[in-house]
Structures are given as C-alpha cells and as structure tokens.
Amino acid sequence: MKRRYSLLLLLALAPLFCGCAQKHTTPEQNVITIYGSGATFPQPQIEKWISLYEKINPNIKIEYQGKGSGGGQNDFKEGLVDFAATDPPVKENLWRELERKGQPLQFPIIVGAxxxxxxxxxxxxxxxxxxxxxxxxxxxxxxxxxxxxxxxxxxxxxxxxxxxxxxxxxxxxxxxxxxxxxxxxxxxxxxxxxxxxxxxxxxxxxxxxxxxxxxxxxxxxxxxxxxxxxxxxxxxxxxxxxxxxxxxxxxxxxxxxxxxxxxxAVGAVKAYIPSPEEGYKEDIRQFLNAEGENSYPIVAFSHILLWKSYPKEKAGAIKEFFTWVLTEGQKSENVVEGYVGLPKDVAEIGLKAVQSIEGV
The missing domain is CATH 3.40.190.10 (Periplasmic binding protein-like II)
Incomplete structure (x- = not known):
C-alpha cells in the first residue's frame, strides 16, 4: 500500500518538477546586451536613462561602467565595449587609430558643469x-x-x-x-x-x-x-x-x-559643434568661459562614441536606445538634477548620426 501511495505521489508531482526544470534551463529569448564604459561626469544621467529604458524595452540590456573618459576611450579602441562616454572630444591621433578599424561617430549627449x-x-x-x-x-x-x-x-x-x-x-x-x-x-x-x-x-x-x-x-x-x-x-x-x-x-x-x-552658456557656444564623423575637430576651449552676463564659465558637453556599423542585431538595439536618449531622454522629467538636456538643434546632430548606423 505504501509503495502504491509513493508511486501515485511521484506521478502527481512529476509535472511540477518538469515545469521547474524547464523554467531554469530555458534561456532568455531575444535579449541583446549593449556594453559601455567611460566618463563618470555623466554617469548618474546614463544610469537613469538605462533604468528608464530597460523598463519600457526589457529585450535590450545596457551595462555601463564609469572609469573615466580615458578608460572609456581605451576600452572602445580595444573593442571591449560597444560605446564609450567621454567628456573631452577624442584627440585626432586616437581618432585616426579608430578610423583604421571603422568609422567612429562622436556627438554631445548631455550638458553638465x-x-x-x-x-x-x-x-x-x-x-x-x-x-x-x-x-x-x-x-x-x-x-x-x-x-x-x-x-x-x-x-x-x-x-x-x-x-x-x-x-x-x-x-x-x-x-x-x-x-x-x-x-x-x-x-x-x-x-x-x-x-x-x-x-x-x-x-x-x-x-x-x-x-x-x-x-x-x-x-x-x-x-x-x-x-x-x-x-x-x-x-x-x-x-x-x-x-x-x-x-x-x-x-x-x-x-x-x-x-x-x-x-x-550653451546658447552662446552651440555653433561650434562639428560633424559627428569629424568629432576630433571639436575644441573644448570654445565652450568654456562663454559670453553672457548669466553664463556659468565651466560648462561642457559630455559625448558618446559609437561606430557607424555593428553586427545587425546589435546595430538595431544601439539605434533604438540612443534614439530614445536623444529624444525622450532629454525631457526634463528624465534628466537628473545637475544636468541640462540638449537644445533641440544640438540633439538633432546626434540623431542624424544614430540614424546613419548600419547593421552588417
């Protein structure tokens, strides 16, 4: 009798065990992870964007490590990350190194001080x-x-x-x-x-x-x-x-x-932003100590470094995320206190660059 009872109990529990096993062994479907590193200057803002974006698009995960602009630039050059955040624009010698690997893009992502x-x-x-x-x-x-x-x-x-x-x-x-x-x-x-x-x-x-x-x-x-x-x-x-x-x-x-x-300050200097395909031409001296009675003297754009081409699925995810960042992400309710969203015409410079990204 005990044997029969044990057999019946096992048969009853079998679907439950199977269900648990199936749940743990099935991988997440269609989740694409984007990796970034670099400046700590915009890190609180980038982290907020990531948190907001992942809630509305759980199939895209973004991981960002703040390690300084120099660290981010090096990671990007070495192919360790998909994007880098850098406060000062990339210098021409590094830009030429990047060009040997592909077409880099650089544009402002947020304004800080x-x-x-x-x-x-x-x-x-x-x-x-x-x-x-x-x-x-x-x-x-x-x-x-x-x-x-x-x-x-x-x-x-x-x-x-x-x-x-x-x-x-x-x-x-x-x-x-x-x-x-x-x-x-x-x-x-x-x-x-x-x-x-x-x-x-x-x-x-x-x-x-x-x-x-x-x-x-x-x-x-x-x-x-x-x-x-x-x-x-x-x-x-x-x-x-x-x-x-x-x-x-x-x-x-x-x-x-x-x-x-x-x-x-931004209103006095925004005309100095170069094409994203020639980002090294930006001179941060032109953005500092700006004209205007109310202008704070140490204002700067923080920039994003991207490639113009990525593997197809990753290209789509990167375009979606940075398009959101340059539109919805610039709205005051999505900007961390201490930063200022980009003027619309400055955001458009980055949007055109993002839309030019190709999947290969």
Whole structure:
C-alpha cells in the first residue's frame, strides 16, 4: 500500500518538477546586451536613462561602467565595449587609430558643469575669480585667509588654515575640462601645469594635494577633509549637498552653476559643434568661459562614441536606445538634477548620426 501511495505521489508531482526544470534551463529569448564604459561626469544621467529604458524595452540590456573618459576611450579602441562616454572630444591621433578599424561617430549627449566645491566650516557663499582659483590649485595660495581670497570675500570669516586641494587620481574628462578652463584664465597655470585628463599637480609635491578616483571618490575625500577644495560635476555636488563656489564669469559677474546659467552658456557656444564623423575637430576651449552676463564659465558637453556599423542585431538595439536618449531622454522629467538636456538643434546632430548606423 505504501509503495502504491509513493508511486501515485511521484506521478502527481512529476509535472511540477518538469515545469521547474524547464523554467531554469530555458534561456532568455531575444535579449541583446549593449556594453559601455567611460566618463563618470555623466554617469548618474546614463544610469537613469538605462533604468528608464530597460523598463519600457526589457529585450535590450545596457551595462555601463564609469572609469573615466580615458578608460572609456581605451576600452572602445580595444573593442571591449560597444560605446564609450567621454567628456573631452577624442584627440585626432586616437581618432585616426579608430578610423583604421571603422568609422567612429562622436556627438554631445548631455550638458553638465564642473563646479568648485569646498569644506570650510563657517564659510558660506564663497566667491572666487579664475586667477585666484588657478593660484590655489597651483599651490601659490597656501592659506584660506590669503589677501587674494579676502579681497573677494570681505565679509567672510576665513580661517588661517592651510588649503587642502583634492583632484582626480584617474584619467578624467572632468580634469581635462577643469584644467583647460584654468589655462584660459591663467597663463601661469598653462605654462606650469597645462591641461589634460591627467596632470602633475604642484600641490602634491607641497604635501597639500589628495587624489580621488572618479567624481565620487573626489566628493568622498572632500567630505572627510576639513579646509579642502575640489572640482567635480554639478550633479555630484547637488546630491551630496556640498558648498559651491560662485565663479566670476567673462562678463565680471559671480555665478553659481544651475539650469539658467548653464543654458545661457550653451546658447552662446552651440555653433561650434562639428560633424559627428569629424568629432576630433571639436575644441573644448570654445565652450568654456562663454559670453553672457548669466553664463556659468565651466560648462561642457559630455559625448558618446559609437561606430557607424555593428553586427545587425546589435546595430538595431544601439539605434533604438540612443534614439530614445536623444529624444525622450532629454525631457526634463528624465534628466537628473545637475544636468541640462540638449537644445533641440544640438540633439538633432546626434540623431542624424544614430540614424546613419548600419547593421552588417
């Protein structure tokens, strides 16, 4: 009797076991994964786009690793990713290397700003001009109560404490943008330090420099270090509620980075964007220290690097995703605080490039 009961029980449970086995062994159907890496400057925005897009199109998965513009450019060159995010445009020598493998495309994807943030107890609404900022990051100005800083902030209770400078330790588009700005406003900075994704900071030799990996690493170090100053992307500063410096712009006004001051700067410089098939021709100097009373001086586009041709299925997925990014993704409800969506005519430049992508 027991035997018969056991047999009946097994027969009854058999469909259930079969169903479970079938569920675990059947692979996902028609899911295409797109891989990307690069700049941490637009990373919060890219992650939001991915989250929103995957909800409406679960058959396309996008994985993005923030490792700095230089890391993304290298991954793209080596064929490790399908797209890269880079803040500064690719230089001509790398562009020529890419052309030996296929036709690269590069275009703006979002607008952001590099802001100067600080951790000085009791000091709010700090104002700096370009020359003073450059002198701080060169190490020429050592203390917070230096006469140059006091002259710009006569009512601030500035402490006699050494200034600790925090900068990126990795190859960074944010650093390239920031140092290019400092070169524009200070001939001495250009001669002694120069601009680049990686530079030799004089403050490191003076014992007052600290490096952080990625924008997140810079922000974490700043929060832990009193009397420090750093540069980072606006979205990170807003997320962490950091104090931001009001910078003196080309018109002589002290401005904080926000949607209004970023849009003012973009409106003055958007004519300088080259064709996506000649992306290396873009000069970020033309986008910095823009004209206009309300223009924030360190505004920059973040860019996407794509190929003009991909394997057929992947080409379709990439076209769908980046078409969405350049249309729905630019709407204010889909843009992270701290970024500004592209003007429609700038988004059109990228859309035409995306539509030209071919499947082979």
């Amino acid at each position: 590099v802001v100067v943030v600080y951790n000085v107890p009791g000091v709010d609404n700090l104002r700096l001009d370009g020359k003073t900022l450059a002198d701080i990051f060169m190490g020429k100005i050592e203390y917070w109560d230096d006469p140059a800083i006091k002259a710009l902030n006569p009512n601030a209770n500035l402490p006699h404490e050494k200034i600790i400078i925090i900068h990126r330790s990795d190859s960074s588009g944010t650093t390239k943008i920031f140092t290019t700005y400092l070169c524009l406003v200070s001939e001495e900075f250009e001669k002694k330090v120069g601009s680049g994704k990686l530079v030799n900071w004089p403050v490191d030799e003076l014992g007052r420099g600290l490096g952080g990996k990625g924008n997140a690493g810079v922000v974490a170090t700043l929060k832990q270090t009193r009397y420090s100053i750093a540069y980072t992307e606006l979205a990170y500063a807003l997320k962490e509620n950091l104090k931001m410096v009001a910078l003196k712009n080309k018109a002589g006004k002290f401005v904080i980075a926000n949607e209004t001051t970023i849009k003012s």
